[in-house]
Amino acid sequence: MAQETDVNNQATDAVTQVNVQVLDSAPSLATGQTFSSMAHATGLAFQNAVAAQQQVTLSSGVSAARGTSLILNLDVAEDSTQTAKVNMSDTPDLETALATLRVAMGLAKTPRG
Template sequence: MADPTLVNGQMTDAVTQVNLKVLGEAPAQALASQYQTFGNSAGMAIQNAVANQHQFYAVGTSVTTQAVNLIMSIDSATTVRGLDTVFSGNPVASNTADLLAAARPTGRG
């Protein structure tokens, strides 16, 4: 028991024990709070990475669609002339021009 004072000895013992309990638990609670904060930060980082990847794929899809629309909007005759001029005598250019001309809608119903 504590030294004799004006306060009841059992009261001072109870307060002392509570203080020691609080001081003993403080490091564990601080570390638990730190772990919780780290876990939350890691989860948010992963969510941001997934969201960024989704946006990247959406942009990639729209760029691909736009490129295909641009290619399909070019007149076949212009494309053939352009490919022949740039790649004259190249079999790959000839095949590409033939494929593009075949893929182009004829406009007949």
């Protein structure tokens, strides 16, 4: 049996119902906050992925531009002279021809073979 108090039974009943309602809704509120945090974290992950992809795209464009610039700025006359030297020499095989080309371009000390 409940103890008799000086407080009206209707007031204590209302407070009890509110407390039960708060305790009843706590798990669903916690789940909602968890889902909200997950959605926010997922959004940040996608934003970071897009930013990283943009940086890679920018870097590849810069690399392509730099490579094109290097190709276009080659000294063609000098390269063709070195190639002609290899073509005019008496080289028996491809390995010796490559070694001769390396020596002519200053990439190696002496040809092998």
